[in-house]
Amino acid sequence: MDVQTALVFALQLVALFSIAGALLLYLLCKIRGNSKPDENGTSPGGGKPVLITCCDNVVGLQVAIHLANRGFRVFAGLKEGATEGCNNDDSVPSRVIRSWQKHRESTECLTTGALIALPIDVTREDVLHEAVDIIRAHLPAGKDGLWAVINTGGLLYRGKLDQQNISHWDAMLKTTVLGILRVTRAFQGLLRSAGGRIITFGAIEGGEAGLVAYTASRYAVEGASNALREELSPMGIKVVCLNNHGLPDDLMFAMPKLKSKQESGDVSVDMSGCLDYYPTALSDTALQTLDVAITSGKPKRNYTLMRNPKWLNPLQFVKVV
Incomplete structure (x- = not known):
C-alpha cells in the first residue's frame, strides 16, 4: 500500500x-x-410511587393516566368494586385503567410508568388501612414510601340553602374535607418515609347560588391544607394546594363516559386498542402545572391550574395513549 x-x-x-x-x-x-428537569422544573416520574385517592371522576382518572404516562408508578383509587379488588369491576374508570395496562403490556415500552387500581373509600378508615398494606406490597424491594398523595375525591350537590337536604351537606363535608384528613392520617407514615407531598384541590374564587355548602367545603380544604403544611413540615412532608378557578364545578367530579361508535354502538378505541372516554377536565397547561407541583424539590404552597378557562370544551374526548 x-x-x-x-x-x-x-x-x-x-x-x-x-x-x-x-x-x-x-x-x-x-x-x-x-x-x-426541563425548563419548568419538571422531570420524568422515574417510577416514583404516587397515590390518586379517587379515579372514579374525570379529574382523578385523567391525572392518573397522565402521571403513569410520565413514568410514575400510580396507585389509582377506585371506590366501585372495592370488595373485589377492582379486577372484576365493570365501571368506566376500571375499564379504562385495564385498557391502559393491557396496551402497555402488549407494547415493549421501556417506561417505568405503571397504573395499579386498588380499592379506596375515603370515608372508611378500614379500607384506607387495607390500601396502605396493598401499596406496601407493590413497592419495589427496599422502598417504603409514597412520593405523593393527590386528593381528587369529593362530592357536589346543588340546591338553595333553605331547600337542600342537610344530608347532602354532611356527605360533601365527610367526603371532601374529612376524607382528606383520614387519608393524611392513614398514609402519613408512607409519606414521611419518602419525604413526600400531599396535593389538594382547594378553594374556588367567588361563589355561586345553590353551591353554598359545596363552596364551604372547598374553602375548608384550603384551610386544612394550610394547617397540615405547618404540622407536617417538621416531618419532611410538603403540602401543596391547587387553585382550580376556571374549572366548572359540575365537571370537577363528573363521572367519565366511554365514547361509542355512532353507527354500531360499540365502544370506541384508538389505533392502539385503548379506550376513549370523555369529558376532558384539565388542559395541557393545567397538567404541566401539576407536573411542576409534583416534581419540584421545593414546591410552592399554591398553584393556579386554569389560567385561561375559555379553552375548555366539556364534550372534548380524552384519548388513553
Missing part, C-alpha cells in the same frame, strides 16, 4: 470514528436530557 492510499484510508477511518463518536455523544445527551 503506497503512502497516498494509506493516507486516504486513514482519513476515512477518522471520519468514520468521528461520525460514530458524534452519534454516541448525541445519544448520551438525549438520555441525560430525558432524565434532567
Whole structure:
C-alpha cells in the first residue's frame, strides 16, 4: 500500500470514528436530557410511587393516566368494586385503567410508568388501612414510601340553602374535607418515609347560588391544607394546594363516559386498542402545572391550574395513549 492510499484510508477511518463518536455523544445527551428537569422544573416520574385517592371522576382518572404516562408508578383509587379488588369491576374508570395496562403490556415500552387500581373509600378508615398494606406490597424491594398523595375525591350537590337536604351537606363535608384528613392520617407514615407531598384541590374564587355548602367545603380544604403544611413540615412532608378557578364545578367530579361508535354502538378505541372516554377536565397547561407541583424539590404552597378557562370544551374526548 503506497503512502497516498494509506493516507486516504486513514482519513476515512477518522471520519468514520468521528461520525460514530458524534452519534454516541448525541445519544448520551438525549438520555441525560430525558432524565434532567426541563425548563419548568419538571422531570420524568422515574417510577416514583404516587397515590390518586379517587379515579372514579374525570379529574382523578385523567391525572392518573397522565402521571403513569410520565413514568410514575400510580396507585389509582377506585371506590366501585372495592370488595373485589377492582379486577372484576365493570365501571368506566376500571375499564379504562385495564385498557391502559393491557396496551402497555402488549407494547415493549421501556417506561417505568405503571397504573395499579386498588380499592379506596375515603370515608372508611378500614379500607384506607387495607390500601396502605396493598401499596406496601407493590413497592419495589427496599422502598417504603409514597412520593405523593393527590386528593381528587369529593362530592357536589346543588340546591338553595333553605331547600337542600342537610344530608347532602354532611356527605360533601365527610367526603371532601374529612376524607382528606383520614387519608393524611392513614398514609402519613408512607409519606414521611419518602419525604413526600400531599396535593389538594382547594378553594374556588367567588361563589355561586345553590353551591353554598359545596363552596364551604372547598374553602375548608384550603384551610386544612394550610394547617397540615405547618404540622407536617417538621416531618419532611410538603403540602401543596391547587387553585382550580376556571374549572366548572359540575365537571370537577363528573363521572367519565366511554365514547361509542355512532353507527354500531360499540365502544370506541384508538389505533392502539385503548379506550376513549370523555369529558376532558384539565388542559395541557393545567397538567404541566401539576407536573411542576409534583416534581419540584421545593414546591410552592399554591398553584393556579386554569389560567385561561375559555379553552375548555366539556364534550372534548380524552384519548388513553
